[in-house]
Amino acid sequence: MLIKRPSDIPSSSITSKSTYLNRREFMRAAGAATAAAAVAAGGLLESEAVLRAQEAPHKRKLDGVKSSPFSTDAKPNSWRDITTYNNYYEFGTNKEDPAANAGHLKTEPWTVAVDGECNKKAVWHLEDILKGQTPEDRIYRHRCVEAWSMVIPWVGFPLADFIKKCEPTSKAKFVEFTTLYDPKQMPGTRSNVLTWPYVEGLRMDEAMHPLTILVVGLYGEVLPNQDGAPIRLVVPWKYGFKHAKSLVKIRFVEKQPMNTWQLQASNEYGFYANVNPSVDHPRWSQATERVIGGGFFRKKTLMFNGYGDQVASLYNGMDLRKNY
Amino acid sequence: MRVSDRAVRFGLKPLAFLAALGPAAWLVWAALTDHLSANPLSDITNETGIWTLRFLCITLAITPLRRITGWNAAIKFRRMAGLFAFFYGTLHFLTYVIVDRFAGLDFPNGIVSLTIVRNLAASIGADIYKRPFITIGFAALTLMVPLAATSTAGMIRRLGRKWQTLHRLVYASASLGVIHYWWLVKADIRSPLMYASIVGLLLLFRVWRRKRAMRVPAAHRVPAI
Numbered sequence: 001m002l003i004k005r006p007s008d009i010p011s012s013s014i015t016s017k018s019t020y021l022n023r024r025e026f027m028r029a030a031g032a033a034t035a036a037a038a039v040a041a042g043g044l045l046e047s048e049a050v051l052r053a054q055e056a057p058h059k060r061k062l063d064g065v066k067s068s069p070f071s072t073d074a075k076p077n078s079w080r081d082i083t084t085y086n087n088y089y090e091f092g093t094n095k096e097d098p099a100a101n102a103g104h105l106k107t108e109p110w111t112v113a114v115d116g117e118c119n120k121k122a123v124w125h126l127e128d129i130l131k132g133q134t135p136e137d138r139i140y141r142h143r144c145v146e147a148w149s150m151v152i153p154w155v156g157f158p159l160a161d162f163i164k165k166c167e168p169t170s171k172a173k174f175v176e177f178t179t180l181y182d183p184k185q186m187p188g189t190r191s192n193v194l195t196w197p198y199v200e201g202l203r204m205d206e207a208m209h210p211l212t213i214l215v216v217g218l219y220g221e222v223l224p225n226q227d228g229a230p231i232r233l234v235v236p237w238k239y240g241f242k243h244a245k246s247l248v249k250i251r252f253v254e255k256q257p258m259n260t261w262q263l264q265a266s267n268e269y270g271f272y273a274n275v276n277p278s279v280d281h282p283r284w285s286q287a288t289e290r291v292i293g294g295g296f297f298r299k300k301t302l303m304f305n306g307y308g309d310q311v312a313s314l315y316n317g318m319d320l321r322k323n324y
Numbered sequence: 325m326r327v328s329d330r331a332v333r334f335g336l337k338p339l340a341f342l343a344a345l346g347p348a349a350w351l352v353w354a355a356l357t358d359h360l361s362a363n364p365l366s367d368i369t370n371e372t373g374i375w376t377l378r379f380l381c382i383t384l385a386i387t388p389l390r391r392i393t394g395w396n397a398a399i400k401f402r403r404m405a406g407l408f409a410f411f412y413g414t415l416h417f418l419t420y421v422i423v424d425r426f427a428g429l430d431f432p433n434g435i436v437s438l439t440i441v442r443n444l445a446a447s448i449g450a451d452i453y454k455r456p457f458i459t460i461g462f463a464a465l466t467l468m469v470p471l472a473a474t475s476t477a478g479m480i481r482r483l484g485r486k487w488q489t490l491h492r493l494v495y496a497s498a499s500l501g502v503i504h505y506w507w508l509v510k511a512d513i514r515s516p517l518m519y520a521s522i523v524g525l526l527l528l529f530r531v532w533r534r535k536r537a538m539r540v541p542a543a544h545r546v547p548a549i
Contacts, residue, residue, distance in 0.1 A: 077362070085362035093512035095361055146510070148363055193512045264511055283457055283508065288428040292362045298428040 060222035062135055065155050070211060071139035072306075077150040077293050079219055085292060086226045087144065088245060089194055090179065090186040097188065098226035105185050105246070107230040116176070116252035119167035126230055130216065133157040137220070138213055138234070143275045143305045145239035148290040154234055155217025160208040162250075168204070172252035175207040176200070177233055177244040194260055200244040201257030201271065202235065205314055211236055211307060214247075237307040239273040270324040274315070275305035279324050332397050340401055344408045347375045348415065365423040372416035373461075377505060377519050379409035380498040384526040391533070403475050406494065410472040413465045413501075421448060457507035464500035467493045495530075498523045 056079050076082075088098040110126040139153045163175070181197030183189045189196045206212060215234045216223055223229040228245025235242050241261050251257075261269035268282050277287045277300065288298040304311050315323075327336065351371055354360050360367040383405040390398040425447045429440060452462050471491055474480070480487050502523050506516040 081362040089511070095363070148366070191514070193514075283455055285428075285451075290363065290365065290427075296365075296423075296427055297431075 056219040056221050058221070062155055062217045062220055062222060065135045065137055065217070065220050068136040068138050071137060071153075072141055072151060074139070074141065074151045076139055076153040076219075081150060081292050082152055082218060083224050083226055085150075087146075087240065088188075088226060088228065090181075090188045090196075090198065090246075091226065092188045093193055101187050102225035102229075105180075105225045105229065107225065107246075110230045112231065112247055113249045114166050114251075115249065117169045117172040117254060118252045119169065120165065129162060129214075129231070133161060135217060136213075138215075140234060140236040141305050141307075142234075142236065142240060143289060143301065145241055145269065145273065145281060145286075147281075147284055147286060147288070147301075148292055149294075149299065149301075150292045153219050154213065154215045155220060155223075156213035156215035156234060158210055159212045159214050159233065160210065162214060163207060166250070166252070168252045171254045173204055174253050174256055175202050175204060176249075176251040176253050176257040177202075177247055178249035178251070179244050180246045180248045195263055197248075198244060198260045199257060200233065200242055200259045201253075202233075202242070203256075203314075206235065206311075209311060209314065211310055237275055237304040237311045239275060241269065242273050272315075272320070272323045274311075274320060274324075275301060276303060276320055276324070277301040278303075279321055327395075327397055329397075332400055337400065337404070340404060344379070344404065347371065347412070365419070365427075369416065369419045369423060372412050372419055373505070376409055376413040376416055377498075377501050379405055379412055380494070380501055381519070381522050381526065383409055383494060384498055384523065388526060388529045391529075406468075407472060407475060410465075410468045413468055417462075417465055425451065457504050460500050460507065461504035464497045464504055467497040467500070471497075495527055499527070 084099045085095045086098040087095065088102065091098040091101040108126075111123050112126065112129060113123045115121055135155045135157060137153055138156055139151060141149060142152045143149045168175075177200045179198035179200075180186070181189055202212070212233070212235050215228070215232050216230060218224060218227055223232070228243070231247050232245040233243050233247065242259075256271055259269075259271060261273075262271055275286075280286050286301055289301045291299045302308070351360075351368055355364055355368065383402060386398050386402040386405065390396055421444070426444055429443050429447060431440065433439065451458050453459070471493055474483060474487065474490060483490065502516060502520045505519060506513060509516055
């Protein structure tokens with residue numbers, strides 16, 4: 001499959017496989033020296049290190065995180081913004097609910113079932129998924145379908161790297177992602193606000209795109225539960241609801257999967273959900289966005305959330321008004 | 325219930341007034357001391373909206389309360405509750421105008437200019453025209469304007485019987501307010517459903533009273549105030 005990558009970013013710089021990394025190394029006890037970690041990460045801006053020092057709790061530092069050319073140089077939102085203003089309906093529909101209710105989610109041990117049109121159907125332990133992956137700082141713009149945005153310093157690795165290990169067959173045209181559904185641990189799922197479990201999907205070329213990542217961390221630390229721990233999807237040119245959290249299943253399928261929000265209201269939420277200022281949500285405009293922590297004035301929303309150079313070609317010849 | 329006129333006028337009413345200002349005071353305090361969420365402007369929009377609905381519910385609850393408990397002095401709080409509904413509704417609308425519309429404009433020639441005023445008006449107008457939940461919310465608030473304007477003792481006297489007919493508009497305003505809320509949520513309709521039930525019950529109470537009154541011979545009817 002031909003994957004278009006921007007020419008100025010050699011594929012070799014996207015992921016280095018030289019660093020062996022396992023789950024135990026991912027998690028290190030509290031007290032890890034911030035400065036040392038920042039230096040080890042390499043290429044981190046000083047201001048960013050300072051921000052981390054002020055914001056992140058430094059309890060579960062990730063090791064060996066390297067910087068990425070895909071990162072924006074915009075200033076990331078604070079740890080507090082990113083961990084207290086969440087849409088994660090499994091833990092409640094108010095923005096502050098996930099921070100209040102996700103604390104007890106058991107993320108260890110964690111497995112992800114790989115199924116469908118691939119040669120390596122298996123139940124993967126999280127540490128095996130992380131094996132051989134170098135975690136990268138990916139500071140991405142994040143645009144919610146509700147017309148607010150943040151800049152988030154995710155830590156993750158390309159989904160493509162994991163997909164290759166699963167050896168999808170030629171029938172695999174789409175990838176379907178399923179979030180944990182556990183009413184015992186997730187109070188929000190005890191009511192039928194949405195159809196559970198939460199399901200999302202990507203076209204194969206979207207899933208293989210180097211910007212598409214599996215995220216395991218935030219601000220160089222293990223991902224907080226309210227942000228989708230232990231492993232979630234991030235597709236920065238799409239609205240946030242595409243970024244399925246706490247993944248328990250990845251399935252390769254031939255037909256376009258039905259994603260949860262499309263099932264909920266297909267006239268409002270589509271399969272593609274590419275950030276698009278010229279296609280309004282039926283009930284509100286997508287032309288501008290409220291930048292969280294970004295002052296009074298709203299920002300003009302950019303096509304593909306500003307990632308058009310990298311991803312616009314995926315949609316050549318498609319009517320994005322119809323395929324919203 | 326027996327509460328002296330004096331106690332109502334100099335005790336309960338000022339207390340109620342202060343309590344009704346509470347949500348606005350809390351919002352100002354919370355905004356200034358960083359006690360709102362990461363999206364404080366959205367919080368202010370939502371909170372002023374929900375308090376509008378709450379005060380509409382309180383306004384509509386006064387007559388049933390009076391009928392059920394027989395505490396006639398309750399009526400003395402109705403105007404205040406209605407005016408506070410209008411107060412929070414106006415704050416809600418102004419927040420939307422400033423935070424949602426004005427803050428999203430282009431400012432090629434600075435912030436203060438005639439073009440900006442025109443663009444702002446166009447932006448609000450387009451939104452009201454295009455988005456049903458905005459249309460309906462705007463209608464709900466607009467219906468409250470004549471009610472607030474005719475809430476003085478002088479206007480009540482001048483309008484006589486017509487006053488009561490006019491002020492039945494509050495039923496429409498509250499119903500539209502609930503629909504406005506219902507249409508704006510993404511998936512979780514539990515809270516709008518709760519307000520719909522409350523407003524629905526309060527309106528049903530009036531239907532029920534009216535039907536019952538019809539059955540009483542005209543000579544025995546007690547005029548409604």
